[in-house]
Amino acid sequence: MKQHSSRQKGLFAILTALALSYLYPWLYMLMRSFMRHEPGQSDGQGLFTLDFYRLVLGNAGFPTYLFNSFLVLTVVLVANVVFSVMVGYAFARYKFPFKNFLFWMVLVTLMVPKQTLMIPLLDLMVRLGMHNTLWALILPFCVDGFNLFLMKQYIQGLPADLEDAARTDGAGEIGILWHVIAPLSRPAIAVLIINTAIINWNSFLFPLILTDSASVRTLPVALAMFSQGPYATDWGALMAGAAVSSLPIIAIFWLFQKEIIEGITSGALKD
Amino acid sequence: MIGKTRRVGPIEKSQQVLLFLSPWLITFAVFWLYPLIFSLILSFCDYDVFHPALFSFAGFKNYLRLFSDRDFIQSFFNTLIFVIGTTPVTTLLALTLALMVNSVTRGSEVFRSIFFLPSIISIVVTATIFKSLYSPVGALNSLLAIFGLPGHAWLVEKNLALPAIMLMNIWAYTGYYMVLYLAALKAVPRQLYEAAEVDGASDWQQFRYITLPQIHYMTIFILTVNTIRSWQVFPEVFTLTRGGPVGSTNTLVHHLYETAFRYHEMGYSSAISYVLLAIIMIFSLLQMYVLQGIGRKKGKRQ
Numbered sequence: 001m002k003q004h005s006s007r008q009k010g011l012f013a014i015l016t017a018l019a020l021s022y023l024y025p026w027l028y029m030l031m032r033s034f035m036r037h038e039p040g041q042s043d044g045q046g047l048f049t050l051d052f053y054r055l056v057l058g059n060a061g062f063p064t065y066l067f068n069s070f071l072v073l074t075v076v077l078v079a080n081v082v083f084s085v086m087v088g089y090a091f092a093r094y095k096f097p098f099k100n101f102l103f104w105m106v107l108v109t110l111m112v113p114k115q116t117l118m119i120p121l122l123d124l125m126v127r128l129g130m131h132n133t134l135w136a137l138i139l140p141f142c143v144d145g146f147n148l149f150l151m152k153q154y155i156q157g158l159p160a161d162l163e164d165a166a167r168t169d170g171a172g173e174i175g176i177l178w179h180v181i182a183p184l185s186r187p188a189i190a191v192l193i194i195n196t197a198i199i200n201w202n203s204f205l206f207p208l209i210l211t212d213s214a215s216v217r218t219l220p221v222a223l224a225m226f227s228q229g230p231y232a233t234d235w236g237a238l239m240a241g242a243a244v245s246s247l248p249i250i251a252i253f254w255l256f257q258k259e260i261i262e263g264i265t266s267g268a269l270k271d
Numbered sequence: 272m273i274g275k276t277r278r279v280g281p282i283e284k285s286q287q288v289l290l291f292l293s294p295w296l297i298t299f300a301v302f303w304l305y306p307l308i309f310s311l312i313l314s315f316c317d318y319d320v321f322h323p324a325l326f327s328f329a330g331f332k333n334y335l336r337l338f339s340d341r342d343f344i345q346s347f348f349n350t351l352i353f354v355i356g357t358t359p360v361t362t363l364l365a366l367t368l369a370l371m372v373n374s375v376t377r378g379s380e381v382f383r384s385i386f387f388l389p390s391i392i393s394i395v396v397t398a399t400i401f402k403s404l405y406s407p408v409g410a411l412n413s414l415l416a417i418f419g420l421p422g423h424a425w426l427v428e429k430n431l432a433l434p435a436i437m438l439m440n441i442w443a444y445t446g447y448y449m450v451l452y453l454a455a456l457k458a459v460p461r462q463l464y465e466a467a468e469v470d471g472a473s474d475w476q477q478f479r480y481i482t483l484p485q486i487h488y489m490t491i492f493i494l495t496v497n498t499i500r501s502w503q504v505f506p507e508v509f510t511l512t513r514g515g516p517v518g519s520t521n522t523l524v525h526h527l528y529e530t531a532f533r534y535h536e537m538g539y540s541s542a543i544s545y546v547l548l549a550i551i552m553i554f555s556l557l558q559m560y561v562l563q564g565i566g567r568k569k570g571k572r573q
Contacts, residue, residue: 018368019385022442026388028410032403057571083294090291095282106295109303111555113503116544119313119537120306124321126412139513143298173287181425202393204506205524209532220395224510235403237490253391257384260391264447265454266526 011219026250033239052240060237061214062244072137072218073200074252080196081189083180087143088151093163109145114205119267122209134261136210137218147192154188155181194256194263201249220244293330313541320537345518346526347547349433352436353522354501356437362493364445369452370478383453390447394440398510401439402426405511432512432520440507444500448493455489456482495558499551523547 033053035046056062089104090096107227121140130139162184166176184190207218217225223245231237253260289296314334317327337343373384389397404410405425412422425435463481472480484492506523508514514521514529521529523543531540 004394008376011371012377015371015378015382019382022385022389022446024410025397025404027401028404056394059493079294086291087295090288094288094291095293096285096288099425100389102292107297109299111552112303112307112501113544113547113551115503116541116548117303117306119320119531119541120309120542122303123309123323124306126320140298140302148295166493175290177291198391202391202395204393204395204509205528208509209528220393220506223399224395224506225400227510228513229322229393233406235406238399242396248397249392250388253384253388255388261383261387261450264450 004196010227028244029246030240032214032235036236049236051243052109052236053127054241056244057079057232060226060231060241062219062241064255065217065219066244067246068134068216069201072134073137073197076141076200077193077196079138080144080147080153080192083143083146084151084192085155085177085185085189087148088155088185089181091148091175092155093160103114110149118209121206125210130211131210132216134216137203137207137216140206141203144196147254150192151185151188152250154185158184189268190259191263194260284364291526305407308545310541312544313538317536319535320387321535329538336539336541337478338545342521342528346521346523347515347518349521350504350523352433352500353437353440353504354498356434356496357440358494358497358501361441361445361448361492361497364441365380365448365493366432366490367453368445369456370447370482372449373453373456383450387450390445390450392443394506395510397439397443398507400434402511413489426512427516429516429519436504436507436511436520440501442505444497448454448497451493452486452487455506456488459485476570488562491558491561491565497553497562499554499558502547502550502554 034048036048036049036051037046091099091106120132125136130136160178160182163176166180171179187188202220203218204220204224207221207226211217211221223241224243227238231241315329315331317325317506319325319327368386372386382502389558405423407422407427408414426432449559459482463485464477467477467481503524504522505510505528508520508522508525514525524547527543527547528539530543531535535557547549
């Protein structure tokens with residue numbers, strides 16, 4: 001027993017050391033964003049200031065980017081929930097021609113790297129007059145192959161009795177979808193929301209190429225641009241920008257970490 | 272009406288199916304199939320989205336050019352180094368962390384959360400923080416100075432920039448794969464270990480002959496997913512170095528971006544994107560093939 005506890009102590013010590021190396025960048029970000037340094041002063045010596053946050057939330061325009069990111073995310077999430085339940089239900093419960101082929105195509109879309117679609121997509125958005133608008137960041141991402149796969153698998157596993165009962169009571173197919181299937185699929189919808197939210201909030205390449213002006217910029221692109229502009233080596237300003245971009249997610253993570261970790265894992269385990 | 276059952280005719284039913292499928296059918300056709308085909312056509316043409324009148328057929332020119340384009344060749348090998356240098360390390364580190372977090376009795380969930388956090392934060396945020404840590408007056412050099420080691424301009428020196436980005440990438444993504452491994456470890460039946468303990472198997476033997484085979488499926492999954500992700504490395508390169516110094520951190524996707532948006536050679540960049548597609552497809556199919564093989568073996572055993 002004694003040997004066991006000394007081993008636990010060693011394990012705990014190693015993990016603590018590693019955890020500190022994982023926490024350090026976040027602490028550094030916070031510390032640096034609140035401190036003004038004179039040239040030659042080392043990291044711990046600065047004076048407390050809110051100037052960097054004033055800059056980031058004022059002239060640098062981060063409230064606009066936050067709003068854009070949030071708006072795009074909200075629409076994309078609602079669309080993905082509604083459409084994935086609809087399409088997933090069709091694949092799970094109906095028989096129709098080319099069903100296997102079409103579902104196979106859902107899986108194939110997951111294998112093709114998005115970069116291959118990038119230039120035609122930009123071309124299309126330019127032609128539709130949606131280039132440099134938030135529509136370009138919303139429309140192509142309203143339906144996602146992984147989410148369809150997830151919902152189809154989940155709905156297939158649900159017992160059909162309730163649907164049959166509702167049908168006997170004269171409910172239409174859309175009624176069944178919203179009053180029977182959707183409520184029963186809540187656990188899968190939660191996974192879908194978590195996965196989609198993380199991917200969409202952090203999305204970089206498409207927002208970078210589909211928008212030009214600051215007024216439609218989302219957070220990751222804005223931060224990348226900010227870190228290359230006139231503030232490229234103004235560490236306080238950059239860390240405040242990084243903090244404003246990441247603190248909402250860090251807060252949400254601490255609130256829902258259990259659900260988030262379960263959501264991420266079930267995505268990988270569903271095979 | 273006597274019966275409550277509503278008879279649905281075949282036409283009405285197929286309309287219903289079509290309605291339910293329509294969001295996907297439209298997205299699939301407009302935002303996937305059309306771009307995929309158009310991209311293939313573009314790869315045989317000279318084209319610029321912003322000057323569509325200058326469209327012309329180029330034959331195999333774009334694909335032949337790949338072999339003589341030093342920047343492309345460099346970006347290909349940089350990405351290859353990135354993949355080979357990060358994927359095994361990230362996977363091994365993720366497994367090690369998972370084993371430790373799984374067996375520590377105190378603070379297990381806190382450790383898990385701390386390691387996992389970076390993987391759900393935008394890599395641009397991580398890159399912004401590391402840009403400061405890597406600066407000549409940054410924290411990494413201060414740390415090295417404590418041990419009496421010389422500092423470096425990590426992102427400016429030709430031989431150090433790519434390894435610095437790789438190190439950051441490993442830091443950022445290990446926690447994600449650790450969480451996947453943790454789930455796999457939790458699924459290993461406890462009786463197997465109990466039986467092994469009765470037989471007097473050492474810790475290493477238990478790991479080698481029980482744990483490792485039991486989480487085999489997850490290892491293959493992580494290796495392939497990780498490889499596919501790593502071939503597409505881009506935001507951190509864009510944020511930290513823009514491919515420099517002298518192309519030493521130029522990766523495939525970054526080169527693709529540059530040819531399209533800096534040099535406006537979108538036909539050529541489409542050809543590059545098809546090279547990327549081929550690479551990713553090879554790994555995707557490999558993954559499917561291996562995992563299905565394992566699934567079949569497992570099915571037979573049960």
